[in-house]
Amino acid sequence: MTALDPAWLARTVAIALDEDLGPEPGRDVTTQATIPPETVGAADLVARQDGVVAGLVVIPEVVGQVAARLGLPVPTVDHRVADGARVARGDVLAVLTGPVQVLLVAERTLLNLASRASGVATHTRRWADALDGTGAQVLDTRKTTPGLRALEKYAVRCGGGTNKRMGLYDVAMVKDNHVVAAGSVVAAVEAVRARFPDVTIQVEADTLAQALEAVAAGARFLLLDNMPTQLLAEVVAAVRGGELSTGRVELEATGNLTLDRAREVASTGVDYLSVGGLTHSSPILDLALDLEPGTTSTRR
Structure with a gap:
């Protein structure tokens, strides 16, 4: 299965982030006002519907670009399934760990891309x-x-x-x-x-x-x-x-x-x-990013 071109992916994610945050570096006024940059935590990417996933490969690019814009460490991404996998409602698809500011700023962009791609993959699998x-x-x-x-x-x-x-x-x-x-x-x-x-x-x-x-x-x-x-x-x-x-x-x-x-x-x-x-005409596959309990701040 031919992979996505890295140059295309970088451009597309940059455009999507500009759309959400304003011109680079941009800002998320809610997240940056309420969560200190030192706060770290983990979030689960979860399927809310049965289907076939696609677009999980975009996640590292999204969180990497957001981290660069905010000047914070890049979260780790632990993929639990691969693109093309059939999943059931409630399955954890990936675990993201790192600065919570980065996770929440990246949330909608990575969900938009992965949910859209997963909807197309799910529809295609039916055919x-x-x-x-x-x-x-x-x-x-x-x-x-x-x-x-x-x-x-x-x-x-x-x-x-x-x-x-x-x-x-x-x-x-x-x-x-x-x-x-x-x-x-x-x-x-x-x-x-x-x-x-x-x-x-x-x-x-x-x-x-x-x-x-x-x-x-x-x-x-x-x-x-x-x-x-x-x-x-x-x-x-x-x-x-x-x-x-x-x-x-x-x-x-x-x-x-x-x-x-x-x-x-x-x-x-x-x-x-x-x-x-x-x-x-493919509807999205509903995915969610849920912050795990136990988020901590490293601020002294």
């Missing part, structure tokens, strides 16, 4: 479980929260899903508007191949004729959009029937997919089901 044994995989889309795409796609991986393209730069996806602008599927595919010969080309189709036209144009990855199950099965059969001459064509079902249809759609023989809702 991955529904498709288990079918041979099909669940894919994400670019329907992500601006600025959090790397985290949300990481969370999809934690939940057992697969990332599609990361952006507009790494895969060409010829959709209906591109076909209209270029004049035809063939013209669009040829234009991409001429300008960007190094990229994979994917073509959207919503009819059997469009799918076969795309394959004839050289596309080896088709997005079968908003097709009823029967039509989807017909398209899969037609495309698979020509693979002795065309070579393997990857097929993705997309549009209006629901969990209760997942296995039915997978049974048509598609390779993938892409689900925008993994990232645009």
Whole structure:
């Protein structure tokens, strides 16, 4: 499972802290007024719901940046579970120990990021479980929260899903508007191949004729959009029937997919089901940071 890029994580956490604390170094007027900087303690990161966790890897970065802003020691983070783990309500996910000012200033930022990622991972795991044994995989889309795409796609991986393209730069996806602008599927595919010969080309189709036209144009990855199950099965059969001459064509079902249809759609023989809702409609997984009793001050 590809890790988060450290440079991206550092930038994202810095932006999140600026949003919460004001420009660096920022301030938390409540915590800094009520808790001496010498006060040390421990806090448990706890799951308040059953689910799959993701984003726990952000915690050390958050507490490290907060400690640097406050000029205090960096708390230790003892992870009790790893990203991708199934957890139950009440499970302790990590124990953070250090200056209480740092713990409380960091609390909301680390919860926002980890709860969001864990919600995506939990939702994705439901799809991955529904498709288990079918041979099909669940894919994400670019329907992500601006600025959090790397985290949300990481969370999809934690939940057992697969990332599609990361952006507009790494895969060409010829959709209906591109076909209209270029004049035809063939013209669009040829234009991409001429300008960007190094990229994979994917073509959207919503009819059997469009799918076969795309394959004839050289596309080896088709997005079968908003097709009823029967039509989807017909398209899969037609495309698979020509693979002795065309070579393997990857097929993705997309549009209006629901969990209760997942296995039915997978049974048509598609390779993938892409689900925008993994990232645009997943509720958070409720997590909490609870300060343990016995917090002490080192002030003399």
